[in-house]
Amino acid sequence: xxxxxxxxxxxxxxxxxxxxxxxxxxxxxxxxxxxxxxxxxxxxxxxxxxxxxxxxxxxxxxxxxxxxxxxxxxxxxxxxxxxxxxxxxxxxxxxxxxxxxxxxxxxxxxxxxxxxxxxxxxxxxxxxxxxxxxxxxxxxxxxxxxxxxxxxxxxxxxxxxxxxxxxxxxxxxxxxxxxxxxxxxxxxxxxxxxxxxxxxxxxxxxxxxxxxxxxxxxxxxxxxxxxxxxxxxxxxxxxxxxxxxxxxxxxxxxxxxxxxxxxxxxxxxxxxxxxxxxxxxxxxxxxxxxxxxxxxxxxxxxxxxxxxxxxxxxxxxxxxxxxxxxxxxxxxxxxxxxxxxxxxxxxxxxxxxxxxxxxxxxxxxxxxxxxxxxxxxxxxxxxxxxxxxxxxxxxxxxxxxxxxxxxxxxxxxxxxxxxxxxxxxxxxxxxxxxxxxxxxxxxxxxxxxxxxxxxxxxxxxxxxxxxxxxxxxxxxxxxxxxxxxxxxxxxxxxxxxxxxxxxxxxxxxxxxxxxxxxx
Amino acid sequence: xxxxxxxxxxxxxxxxxxxxxxxxxxxxxxxxxxxxxxxxxxxxxxxxxxxxxxxxxxxxxxxxxxxxxxxxxxxxxxxxxxxxxxxxxxxxxxxxxxxxxxxxxxxxxxxxxxxxxxxxxxxxxxxxxxxxxxxxxxxxxxxxxxxxxxxxxxxxxxxxxxxxxxxxxxxxxxxxxxxxxxxxxxxxxxxxxxxxxxxxxxxxxxxxxxxxxxxxxxxxxxxxxxxxxxxxxxxxxxxxxxxxxxxxxxxxxxxxxxxxxxxxxxxxxxxxxxxxxxxxxxxxxxxxxxxxxxxxxxxxxxxxxxxxxxxxxxxxxxxxxxxxxxxxxxxxxxxxxxxxxxxxxxxxx
Numbered sequence: 001x002x003x004x005x006x007x008x009x010x011x012x013x014x015x016x017x018x019x020x021x022x023x024x025x026x027x028x029x030x031x032x033x034x035x036x037x038x039x040x041x042x043x044x045x046x047x048x049x050x051x052x053x054x055x056x057x058x059x060x061x062x063x064x065x066x067x068x069x070x071x072x073x074x075x076x077x078x079x080x081x082x083x084x085x086x087x088x089x090x091x092x093x094x095x096x097x098x099x100x101x102x103x104x105x106x107x108x109x110x111x112x113x114x115x116x117x118x119x120x121x122x123x124x125x126x127x128x129x130x131x132x133x134x135x136x137x138x139x140x141x142x143x144x145x146x147x148x149x150x151x152x153x154x155x156x157x158x159x160x161x162x163x164x165x166x167x168x169x170x171x172x173x174x175x176x177x178x179x180x181x182x183x184x185x186x187x188x189x190x191x192x193x194x195x196x197x198x199x200x201x202x203x204x205x206x207x208x209x210x211x212x213x214x215x216x217x218x219x220x221x222x223x224x225x226x227x228x229x230x231x232x233x234x235x236x237x238x239x240x241x242x243x244x245x246x247x248x249x250x251x252x253x254x255x256x257x258x259x260x261x262x263x264x265x266x267x268x269x270x271x272x273x274x275x276x277x278x279x280x281x282x283x284x285x286x287x288x289x290x291x292x293x294x295x296x297x298x299x300x301x302x303x304x305x306x307x308x309x310x311x312x313x314x315x316x317x318x319x320x321x322x323x324x325x326x327x328x329x330x331x332x333x334x335x336x337x338x339x340x341x342x343x344x345x346x347x348x349x350x351x352x353x354x355x356x357x358x359x360x361x362x363x364x365x366x367x368x369x370x371x372x373x374x375x376x377x378x379x380x381x382x383x384x385x386x387x388x389x390x391x392x393x394x395x396x397x398x399x400x401x402x403x404x405x406x407x408x409x410x411x412x413x414x415x416x417x418x419x420x421x422x423x424x425x426x427x428x429x430x431x432x433x434x435x436x437x438x439x440x441x442x443x444x445x446x447x448x449x450x451x452x453x454x455x456x457x458x459x460x461x462x463x464x465x466x467x468x469x470x471x472x473x474x475x476x477x478x479x480x481x482x483x484x485x486x487x488x489x490x491x492x493x494x495x496x497x498x499x500x501x502x503x504x505x506x507x508x509x510x511x512x513x514x515x516x517x518x519x
Numbered sequence: 520x521x522x523x524x525x526x527x528x529x530x531x532x533x534x535x536x537x538x539x540x541x542x543x544x545x546x547x548x549x550x551x552x553x554x555x556x557x558x559x560x561x562x563x564x565x566x567x568x569x570x571x572x573x574x575x576x577x578x579x580x581x582x583x584x585x586x587x588x589x590x591x592x593x594x595x596x597x598x599x600x601x602x603x604x605x606x607x608x609x610x611x612x613x614x615x616x617x618x619x620x621x622x623x624x625x626x627x628x629x630x631x632x633x634x635x636x637x638x639x640x641x642x643x644x645x646x647x648x649x650x651x652x653x654x655x656x657x658x659x660x661x662x663x664x665x666x667x668x669x670x671x672x673x674x675x676x677x678x679x680x681x682x683x684x685x686x687x688x689x690x691x692x693x694x695x696x697x698x699x700x701x702x703x704x705x706x707x708x709x710x711x712x713x714x715x716x717x718x719x720x721x722x723x724x725x726x727x728x729x730x731x732x733x734x735x736x737x738x739x740x741x742x743x744x745x746x747x748x749x750x751x752x753x754x755x756x757x758x759x760x761x762x763x764x765x766x767x768x769x770x771x772x773x774x775x776x777x778x779x780x781x782x783x784x785x786x787x788x789x790x791x792x793x794x795x796x797x798x799x800x801x802x803x804x805x806x807x808x809x810x811x812x813x814x815x816x817x818x819x820x821x822x823x824x825x826x827x828x829x830x831x832x833x834x835x836x837x838x839x840x841x842x843x844x845x846x847x848x849x850x851x852x853x854x855x856x857x858x859x860x861x862x863x864x865x866x867x868x
Contacts, residue, residue: 063771065789065798065859072801093763093776094787098801101785 007034007128007230010081010105013053018120022083022109026096030103033080038122040114041070041082050078053125055118058088067106068095074104081105085114132234135159139238143245147252149175152245160222160238166246167205167219168318179221181205190216192236201225202232206239208246210254217250217315254317261316261338264289268337268344271393278389286389291335295348298361299383299395300332301403303342305412306377319376326371330364342378342403344396353385362417366465369413370474379406380415411460413475440510446493455493456514458486463508467498521571521641523563524632528730529554535733536628537821538751538838541810543793544625544651545587546823549594554629557597557636564632565641566726567617574715576616578643579604581634582627584655584672584694585704590626595706599673600634603708606671606679611711619643619717621658621710623725623841624651624810634706645721647710649841650810652852653792655694656687660710662848663720670694670709674701722843732838736819744816744834753838756797756805757786758816761831767791767824770858775827777835788813788835790824795857797835808852810838 011031013019024031036051043060046052054074061067061084068091074082082099084091086108091099099106109117142155149166153175157164165176171187173179181187182195185205195203201224207216220239224231267289270282278286278293286293302323316338323343324336334347347361362382372378381402383395398418406416447456458476462483465471469487473480487498496503524532533551540547558564569578581600583590608615618635621627623646635642647658655667667690672680680697682690690709698705732751739747748755757779767773772795775788789796794811797804805811813822816834827833850856 063774064765065772065774065787065796068787068798068801089771092765092774092787094774094785094798095801097776097785101800 007036007051008125009034010053010107013121013124014107016121016124018112018117019107019109021112022107025091025106025108026099027081027103027105029100030081030105033103033105035080035125038118038125040118045070045073045077045079047077049074051080053081053083053121054079055083055114055121056085056088057114058085062089064089064092064095067091068098071095071099071102071104071106075102079104081107083107083109083114083117085112086110128230132230132237135234136237136241139241143242146245147249149246149249152242152249156220156222156238156242160235162201162225162235163223164239165221166208167221168321169216169218169315171219174218176221179203179223181221187216187219190214192240194232194236197232199226204232204235204239206236206243208243208250210247210251218246220246250317254315257317257320257338264335264337265339267291268396271389272396274389274393283389289335292348292350293389293392295350296352296385296387297392297395298347298353298358298385299392299397299399300345300347300361300365301342301381301383301396301399302345303379303403303407304376305379305407306375322372323368326368329371330368332361332364332368344399346392346396352387358382358384358417358419362415363466363468363471365415366413366468366471367474369415370471372413374412374477377412379403379409379413381406382415382417384418409464411464414464436509436513439506440513443494443507443510444514446495447490450493455486455490456511458483459490459507460511462487462498463504463511467504521565521567522644522727523565524558524730525561525563526555526558529558529629531730531733531737532632532726533629533733534736534821535729535731536623536625538732538736538812538836539624539628539649539729539810539841540651540821540823541624541793541795541807542790542813542821542823543653544622544627545583546591547626547629549590550583550626550629550633553594553597553633554636557633562636564636566644567641568723569643569645569714569718569721570723572617572641572643572714572718574713574718576714577608577611577613578617578619578712578714578717579607579615579708580619580621580647580710581631581706581708582621583630583704584698584707587626589703593675593704595675595704597633597637599675599677599706600630600708601637602677602679603671603673603706604634604638606673606681607669607708607711610669610671610681610683613711615640615711617641617643617714619710619712619721620646620726621655622646622648622651623722623729624648627651628726628729630706642726643714643717643721644726645717645723646725646841647721649722649725649844650808651793654856655691655707655709657852657856658710659720659722659844659848660712660716661687662845662851665710665712665716665720666690667709669711670707672697672701673706673708675705722841725841728841739819744814744819744836747814747819747834748836751836751838753810753812753836754805756799756811756835756837757782757784758834759786759832761827761829761833764827764829772796772857772859773824777833786835789859791857792824794824795859796854797837805837806854807857808840808844808849810840812836812838 010033035053039046039052039054041054041056041060139159142159146152146155153164165179166174168174171181185193190207192206203223206220208218210217222235224235267285337344365380369378381399383398386395402416402418406414461475462472469480469483473483529551533547537547618631618640620631632642667687668682668685670682682693735750739750745755759777759779762778763776765774772789772791777786779786784799787798796806814834816832
């Protein structure tokens with residue numbers, strides 16, 4: 001494929017039989033110029049003559065000075081070569097010298113029908129174009145029966161003999177091996193783009209847009225094997241042809257997801273409304289959704305508290321995918337139901353989990369929240385372990401209550417367990433007390449205005465994260481060593497032992513009081 | 520203002536006219552010989568400005584029309600021109616008060632002085648072309664709508680033709696046909712007009728200007744060509760060697776390829792009977808109506824197109840046209856008037 005895409009040079013064209021009687025009278029140094037098309041010159045050089053072999057009518061280059069003027073214009077127009085007939089007045093010496101100097105090959109042909117010659121050479125010169133048309137035809141034929149992204153990408157990759165990727169709107173890979181995009185590509189602009197040519201090839205991206213949207217829902221990407229312009233054009237055309245197929249797949253995915261979310265949402269509402277009594281109908285529907293109602297459940301309630309979402313990154317399908325991958329990373333595998341303002345998740349197991357499982361889940365949920373995009377400002381609540389359909393309803397309600405409490409915190413992300421609710425209410429009452437406020441002022445005074453409040457924030461997050469250095473690091477976007485270093489400074493400044501539960505409790509109360517004041 | 524020209528002024532006038540011929544206009548040497556003959560024994564030609572003549576004075580323009588080869592073979596006599604003026608005066612039924620110069624380039628810059636000397640009339644210091652042009656329609660009078668007729672064409676055997684009335688282009692064709700019939704060269708008297716008309720429409724002072732140019736040329740002997748160009752108020756376009764001569768074919772212009780010695784530019788010079796256009800590296804650098812003078816770089820003698828030889832060293836100068844042409848005369852005297860298409864971008868640029 002690659003070889004056929006290369007445009008023919010003037011030198012190669014001269015080996016065609018139709019040019020057997022043609023000679024180079026000047027401009028030999030330009031014989032390597034690429035011929036992309038032909039044009040017929042009758043006195044007006046077309047503005048698109050770049051890369052053209054210009055066949056000159058005899059009367060258009062007579063008297064001879066006209067040819068010289070044409071050589072000059074040919075050079076500025078980027079013409080590949082000029083072809084004249086030997087029957088016309090022979091070129092002036094000055095013309096030959098000018099053509100030599102400008103490296104514009106002037107070919108002279110004896111006894112040829114120029115119209116016939118133009119016709120035949122055009123077929124030869126346009127071979128790459130024909131080749132491209134064949135490739136597009138091939139792509140269309142291969143894609144015609146493909147409905148899934150995997151199939152579409154595989155077919156496209158096969159037709160192009162090069163790797164093809166499907167990327168999400170922010171450039172992360174959906175299908176294909178991981179690909180790092182060069183920074184010159186601007187995914188915020190919904191237009192086809194390509195990276196700068198390099199010996200290893202060019203990366204091309206083509207936006208996949210949904211009807212009515214100006215933002216790209218996803219990107220098709222491919223990497224050419226070489227840096228040839230024709231290869232790039234061919235790849236760009238193939239990506240453009242494949243785009244509607246990917247769009248159709250994406251739309252059907254979205255429709256399915258929306259249908260599922262409506263179905264699941266209604267089913268969940270029915271389950272909770274049943275108050276422990278699941279009707280036959282609900283049980284059947286839960287079965288078809290793959291929910292194991294008879295198991296032990298731990299409910300997780302997630303709320304997205306950010307008011308304004310980024311439309312580029314917040315479409316439901318992408319959000320759901322991000323959440324699922326974050327949950328899977330923490331081995332929290334279970335049904336996820338999209339509720340619009342957030343998600344309901346529960347983990348089911350056939351055997352009763354140990355009572356400490358709620359704690360383990362809370363820790364995992366904190367890590368999940370740290371992995372989700374910070375601008376979502378997600379809060380989460382975790383319920384207790386309950387059994388059966390009624391238990392599912394209970395744990396989900398508990399999780400919702402816990403999430404509602406977590407929402408009242410000033411920091412994000414925040415997660416609460418239902419077991420802590422009573423304590424939390426107690427603490428909430430304390431936070432308003434004068435004594436505690438006075439204590440907070442004194443205890444945290446050494447941190448006021450230090451590093452723009454960084455130390456105070458680190459302390460807050462550390463205490464809320466249950467004293468986990470790694471979770472604190474993830475939440476604050478810091479390396480754990482940095483967190484450790486900051487904790488060291490905190491100890492020095494406050495003169496407290498953070499490992500002493502009493503001290504910790506006092507400090508945490510102080511921190512929350514400060515939060516309330518600032519809120 | 521008036522001045523008298525003696526035999527000593529002839530060579531300056533002739534070399535100035537040679538430059539202003541732009542390669543055409545005939546062999547000034549023939550005119551110089553005729554004028555020297557007319558001015559021998561201390562004769563002096565009176566040169567007056569048109570505005571210094573009484574306004575109603577009838578001025579008749581005199582020249583030689585025909586092939587340079589015929590003229591060289593059988594030089595005309597001063598009487599031929601006197602006959603032409605007399606014949607035109609007869610047709611006008613008016614007394615001629617002064618002789619006018621039709622073109623200041625080439626042979627015809629000198630002929631009117633010969634005629635004036637025979638007739639004992641003054642010569643107007645001025646002309647109608649500012650250089651040499653091949654057609655009688657290329658004059659400031661014609662540009663202003665003044666007719667060239669009545670005109671008289673007189674052959675060497677005193678055969679005379681009077682063209683009573685014709686458009687300026689028709690007059691040119693009729694004149695050429697008659698010149699051919701009269702043996703290939705003939706004296707013409709044309710563009711009769713009043714002195715005040717000439718004062719308004721002619722190019723004043725060009726005879727004096729031509730002499731000054733010839734003087735400057737003589738004074739520059741032994742100096743460099745660029746020095747000469749500066750003295751003439753012109754521009755040295757190139758100094759180099761003629762590498763190819765492509766002669767004209769009928770109305771299709773011929774071309775020279777010249778290698779510029781210093782700059783290494785590729786230079787083309789297009790020509791018919793005169794030098795018309797200079798293209799440097801394929802782009803027009805200077806063209807008609809500017810005067811393009813090809814000179815021998817050592818003797819500074821003008822080289823007309825038919826004397827060029829391959830391998831010859833030449834210097835190419837651009838001299839400005841004598842001032843006084845009205846705006847919008849490009850069509851009459853520019854490249855297009857010589858059949859070189861102005862469709863070339865290099866010409867319209």
